[in-house]
Amino acid sequence: MSDARTVPMIELQSVNKWYGEFQVLKNIDLQVGKGEKVVVCGPSGSGKSTMIRCINRLEEHQRGRIIVAGIELTSDLKNIEAIRREVGMVFQQFNLFPHLTVLQNLTLAPIWVRKLPKKEAEEAARYYLGRVRIPDQADKYPGQLSGGQQQRVAIARSLCMKPEIMLFDEPTSALDPEMIKEVLDVMIELANEGMTMVCVTHEMGFARTVADMMVFMDKGEIVERAAPKDFFAAPKNERTKAFLSQILAH
Amino acid sequence: MTDLTQGIPIAAQAPRPRWTGALAWLRANLFNGVTSTILTLLCAALIAAALPPVIRWALIDAIWSAPNGQACHGAGACWAFIGEKFRFILFGFFPAGETWRPIAAVVIFLAMIVAACDRRMWGRRLALVWVIGLFAVFALMRGGAFGLSTVETALWSGLPLTLVLAVVGMLVGFPFGVLLALGRRSRLPAVRAICVGYIELVRGVPVITMLFMASLMLPLFLPTGITIDKLVRAQVAFILFAGASLAEVVRGGLQAIPRGQIEAADALGLTYVQRTRLIVLPQALAMVIPALVNTFIGIFKDTALVIIISLFDLLTTAETALSDANWQGFYVEAYVFVGVIYWSFCFFMSRYSQLLEREFNRGRRR
Ligand SMILES: Nc1ncnc2c1ncn2[C@@H]1O[C@H](COP(=O)(O)OP(=O)(O)OP(=O)(O)O)[C@@H](O)[C@H]1O
Ligand SMILES: [Mg+2]
Numbered sequence: 271m272s273d274a275r276t277v278p279m280i281e282l283q284s285v286n287k288w289y290g291e292f293q294v295l296k297n298i299d300l301q302v303g304k305g306e307k308v309v310v311c312g313p314s315g316s317g318k319s320t321m322i323r324c325i326n327r328l329e330e331h332q333r334g335r336i337i338v339a340g341i342e343l344t345s346d347l348k349n350i351e352a353i354r355r356e357v358g359m360v361f362q363q364f365n366l367f368p369h370l371t372v373l374q375n376l377t378l379a380p381i382w383v384r385k386l387p388k389k390e391a392e393e394a395a396r397y398y399l400g401r402v403r404i405p406d407q408a409d410k411y412p413g414q415l416s417g418g419q420q421q422r423v424a425i426a427r428s429l430c431m432k433p434e435i436m437l438f439d440e441p442t443s444a445l446d447p448e449m450i451k452e453v454l455d456v457m458i459e460l461a462n463e464g465m466t467m468v469c470v471t472h473e474m475g476f477a478r479t480v481a482d483m484m485v486f487m488d489k490g491e492i493v494e495r496a497a498p499k500d501f502f503a504a505p506k507n508e509r510t511k512a513f514l515s516q517i518l519a520h
Numbered sequence: 521m522t523d524l525t526q527g528i529p530i531a532a533q534a535p536r537p538r539w540t541g542a543l544a545w546l547r548a549n550l551f552n553g554v555t556s557t558i559l560t561l562l563c564a565a566l567i568a569a570a571l572p573p574v575i576r577w578a579l580i581d582a583i584w585s586a587p588n589g590q591a592c593h594g595a596g597a598c599w600a601f602i603g604e605k606f607r608f609i610l611f612g613f614f615p616a617g618e619t620w621r622p623i624a625a626v627v628i629f630l631a632m633i634v635a636a637c638d639r640r641m642w643g644r645r646l647a648l649v650w651v652i653g654l655f656a657v658f659a660l661m662r663g664g665a666f667g668l669s670t671v672e673t674a675l676w677s678g679l680p681l682t683l684v685l686a687v688v689g690m691l692v693g694f695p696f697g698v699l700l701a702l703g704r705r706s707r708l709p710a711v712r713a714i715c716v717g718y719i720e721l722v723r724g725v726p727v728i729t730m731l732f733m734a735s736l737m738l739p740l741f742l743p744t745g746i747t748i749d750k751l752v753r754a755q756v757a758f759i760l761f762a763g764a765s766l767a768e769v770v771r772g773g774l775q776a777i778p779r780g781q782i783e784a785a786d787a788l789g790l791t792y793v794q795r796t797r798l799i800v801l802p803q804a805l806a807m808v809i810p811a812l813v814n815t816f817i818g819i820f821k822d823t824a825l826v827i828i829i830s831l832f833d834l835l836t837t838a839e840t841a842l843s844d845a846n847w848q849g850f851y852v853e854a855y856v857f858v859g860v861i862y863w864s865f866c867f868f869m870s871r872y873s874q875l876l877e878r879e880f881n882r883g884r885r886r
Contacts, residue, residue, distance in 0.1 A: 328783050354789035365784035369803050369880070378798060379788035424784075431788060 277304045278337070279435055279466045280325055285334035287320060294320045295331065296490040302435075305464045309477040309498075312487035313513060318470045321487070322437045325468065326357045339434050355383060358428025362440040364420045366412035372399070372423050373408040376430045384431065391430070398426040402456050418449025422456055429460075436460065438469040472517055478502065486510045589847035601850040602857050605841040609857065612677025612837040614661075618669065622680045625657045629683050637872055639879060650691075657684070673751040677832030679861070681751075685758055685823040685833070690816055693762025700767035701774055702796065715767075722764035727822050730757040735829035754826050762819050769811045773804030806880035813873035817866045834858055 280302040287295040294317045302308050310318050323329040324336060327343055327350045336343040339356045343349060367375050376395035380386040386394070399405050402422035404415075412420055421441055428436060438457065442450045454476050461467055461480040471477065477484060477498055484501035486494040486509075494507045505511045550560040581596025585603065592598040602609075611622045632653045635641055661680060664670035676684070703715035722730070734757035735750060742748070777800055785795040805812070824835040832840065838854045841847070 326787055351789055354787060359787040361780060363780050365780035367799055382794050383789040
């Protein structure tokens with residue numbers, strides 16, 4: 271296992287990004303090995319979303335290099351599409367396609383991007399629906415599901431593309447408290463199976479369970495990174511301490 | 521009216537189960553409050569005042585057959601005029617012996633429209649049916665092949681002309697409008713500028729002007745000796761106009777698509793074309809169905825403006841029929857007749873849009 275983890279799946283080398291004058295990302299360096307789970311936290315506006323959205327080019331970085339699954343992100347559309355096929359992403363707002371049924375949501379990309387036959391795509395979709403524990407909702411529309419169910423469909427939708435890497439951007443922050451666990455359980459299972467994951471979340475219990483590395487961001491910088499037990503027990507940076515004491519207070 | 525108001529207390533005194541349903545409906549919809557009751561009574565009075573004379577004019581006193589116009593002037597409508605001019609109003613100057621051809625063309629049109637209304641039919645096969653159907657319509661009207669005599673497009677008139685202009689205008693104008701709307705949101709500045717410029721230019725000009733330009737100015741730009749058929753020019757003008765108006769409607773829908781939908785599609789690796797076709801347009805168009813159909817209805821009615829370049833659409837053939845010296849003065853009959861035809865098409869579009877809207881929004885409610 272530790273051998274596999276030396277193979278970098280995601281590599282960010284001094285990545286910088288500006289919105290006009292405002293610098294959102296400052297010299298970000300990050301390496302995520304195969305099967306590694308990284309949990310990113312930090313105050314609002316610190317650039318967490320921007321960073322992980324750069325990994326699949328939902329945002330463009332201006333300086334530095336990003337290499338994902340061995341492919342460098344440039345403005346070359348071919349590379350971007352190749353990377354997006356390998357990287358699944360789960361959003362805070364689920365972003366399911368409301369005009370398609372759950373099954374159609376799941377089979378759309380495999381059919382159109384992976385060119386799978388419809389029947390095969392549907393079989394895979396039903397398998398993953400089972401995996402996220404909603405096997406019987408295939409023919410409903412997203413609007414007919416609860417938030418927790420929608421987010422699990424969104425996870426299944428990404429998994430149907432058989433990605434190497436999964437990105438999560440605060441997947442549980444839009445959910446009612448009683449639904450958070452059902453989504454986290456699915457994510458923990460996924461982590462246990464060896465998926466490479468980068469996860470922005472403030473669910474510290476989840477982070478303790480699955481993370482190989484904690485990353486703390488503030489004002490566009492990675493301020494601290496450490497294994498979870500060191501990170502929580504003995505944060506080195508003052509800003510990390512302040513943040514943790516705030517978030518663990520409730 | 522008096523029956524209605526008296527009916528309530530009687531029924532209320534002796535409630536019979538058979539009546540409660542209708543009575544409840546009446547109370548809830550027509551008499552729920554003072555204002556509502558007054559309005560209901562007022563409307564009922566208006567209808568009661570207007571309906572009998574209309575019925576008397578249209579049916580009871582109407583003259584259904586007459587040898588000529590003089591014999592047909594009476595208290596009521598002269599439907600004999602319509603009977604006499606029926607063929608001319610519908611098919612205009614198309615050679616009289618060949619009337620079956622425009623009839624067949626109209627029937628093909630209607631059949632294709634009905635087929636297109638069933639959402640389960642949407643797909644490649646329907647597109648093929650339409651291509652073949654439009655070709656058949658053209659062959660029937662134009663002739664010159666399959667042993668049919670040639671009929672110049674200048675003689676195409678009445679309902680087939682109106683249908684050709686409207687249907688082809690919508691059919692080609694719609695995808696054109698969608699492309700314009702997408703272009704308006706393009707990331708390429710040149711594409712965006714061209715689309716914005718085009719839409720703003722064409723939308724700011726009345727259709728009449730477009731027709732004039734297509735008809736009178738276009739020939740000036742063409743090299744001498746080359747002429748473009750007048751009908752084609754009018755058709756092109758309609759397509760250009762339909763495209764610009766539809767583009768603005770579609771843009772409204774595109775703007776309403778949340779950013780997250782596009783991001784999710786991108787994150788799944790869909791290309792721009794796939795994303796637009798599978799995610800963006802289905803939602804954007806479904807959102808603007810009422811406005812789209814409104815525009816379609818407008819385009820349909822605007823076909824009546826081709827008289828300006830002396831093409832004889834349905835309205836113009838009716839007006840021409842009025843100038844017959846033997847049948848003078850039957851304006852109301854003529855306009856009622858074509859009015860009913862226009863209304864049927866527009867009413868159909870409007871009802872169909874409501875059905876589509878329901879179907880598209882199925883399952884979307886939270
Ligand atoms: N499109 C944009 N234009 C200008 N500024 C932006 C844009 N998107 C984000 N920003 C700014 O960049 C900074 C980082 O945003 P980002 O969304 O990455 O933060 P975050 O750490 O994910 O915060 P949160 O926890 O609230 O989601 C913020 O200050 C934000 O205001
Ligand atoms: Mg964020």
